Amino acid sequence: MSYDTEYLQVESSEDEFVILKALLETPNEFVSGSLLAEQLGVSRPAVWGKLEKLREQGFEFEAVRNRGYRITKEPEVLHPALVRYYAEKANTPIDLLYFPVIDSTNSEAERQISFGRRSPFAIASSCQTKGRGRLGREWHSASAENLYLSVLFEPNIPPQQLQHFTLWAGIYICRALQNFVTKAPLKIKWPNDLHCDGRKFAGMLTEAKMDADTMRSIVFGIGININSNPTSYPDEIRKIATSLYAVEGEELSLSRVAASVLQAIVSAYNACIQNQTTESLPEAWAPLSSLSGKPVTALCGEKTIQGIASGIDDSGALLLKGADGSIQKVRAGDVTLKK
Ligand code: BTN
Numbered sequence: 596m597s598y599d600t601e602y603l604q605v606e607s608s609e610d611e612f613v614i615l616k617a618l619l620e621t622p623n624e625f626v627s628g629s630l631l632a633e634q635l636g637v638s639r640p641a642v643w644g645k646l647e648k649l650r651e652q653g654f655e656f657e658a659v660r661n662r663g664y665r666i667t668k669e670p671e672v673l674h675p676a677l678v679r680y681y682a683e684k685a686n687t688p689i690d691l692l693y694f695p696v697i698d699s700t701n702s703e704a705e706r707q708i709s710f711g712r713r714s715p716f717a718i719a720s721s722c723q724t725k726g727r728g729r730l731g732r733e734w735h736s737a738s739a740e741n742l743y744l745s746v747l748f749e750p751n752i753p754p755q756q757l758q759h760f761t762l763w764a765g766i767y768i769c770r771a772l773q774n775f776v777t778k779a780p781l782k783i784k785w786p787n788d789l790h791c792d793g794r795k796f797a798g799m800l801t802e803a804k805m806d807a808d809t810m811r812s813i814v815f816g817i818g819i820n821i822n823s824n825p826t827s828y829p830d831e832i833r834k835i836a837t838s839l840y841a842v843e844g845e846e847l848s849l850s851r852v853a854a855s856v857l858q859a860i861v862s863a864y865n866a867c868i869q870n871q872t873t874e875s876l877p878e879a880w881a882p883l884s885s886l887s888g889k890p891v892t893a894l895c896g897e898k899t900i901q902g903i904a905s906g907i908d909d910s911g912a913l914l915l916k917g918a919d920g921s922i923q924k925v926r927a928g929d930v931t932l933k934k
Pocket residue numbers: 698699700701702723725726727728729730732734743744745787788797798799800816817818819
């Protein structure tokens with residue numbers, strides 16, 4: 596089977612993963628060179644060579660004679676073996692393909708499935724040349740300090756079972772990212788945006804392939820501004836976008852964030868297909884909503900609806916309360932805060 600794509604994929608070797616796993620499992624202890632050599636089935640000089648390669652990729656190690664090695668620094672950039680390690684640690688083993696540059700991770704996921712790759716799998720990238728957003732918009736994806744990630748599943752079930760998947764994924768991801776951010780609450784702007792301090796830092800795009808009454812494949816894509824500085828954003832988004840770095844004032848580990856987001860996506864998917872969401876959608880959504888209690892305008896095709904955002908219902912529709920107290924439901928559309 597050939598999985599040839601025109602883009603360069605950076606693969607990390609199984610040996611690198613074995614070394615990182617051995618060292619990260621006991622972060623404060625030294626792991627002897629002979630133990631690593633035994634686990635890899637290679638000589639101790641060969642272990643040294645592999646550590647040198649990891650050093651070139653941004654890892655730093657402390658080496659002490661008669662004790663061994665320990666990791667003193669992980670690279671800030673996305674490292675596929677590191678993502679795999681943290682994802683597996685969070686009980687989310689998933690096939691991850693990393694492309695430093697790609698047109699769109701959602702498009703690559705579709706290509707990979709057409710080449711015959713088995714699902715589920717994830718595509719991660721540091722730069723998209725044709726990142727796409729909702730409603731045919733472009734998703735600015737130039738910065739290597741951000742994360743562009745897609746996960747493809749083949750559910751083969753009626754689509755109704757996954758109709759709330761994107762909303763649940765937003766909830767799970769928002770909660771997961773909050774573990775990395777202490778300075779401000781992270782919120783969801785209905786339906787698919789993540790916000791902080793009134794600015795957008797992430798967007799989600801779900802694309803599905805249907806066949807009669809069956810959802811054959813679903814690609815969940817997310818772009819997250821992580822370590823980029825908003826001053827570098829294009830004029831048209833600088834005032835409305837932010838990054839986790841701008842909020843927290845500190846850079847985050849792209850690999851740890853990617854692993855945590857992967858875990859959130861897979862958990863949300865599993866909860867939806869197994870019908871095991873233990874909370875109700877409106878209750879889970881309420882504390883995370885960026886719009887609640889605020890006056891908003893919803894553009895639904897030709898129609899404009901105004902009202903005070905009052906949460907979502909079980910179907911995921913946004914509820915807008917009019918001046919007369921009546922509730923209007925917005926099932927799809929674009930929502931903006933009224934000035
Ligand atoms: C939006 O807010 O309009 C949704 C943006 C979704 C962007 C992500 S980045 C990873 C994946 N690949 C794409 O081309 N788009 C999604």
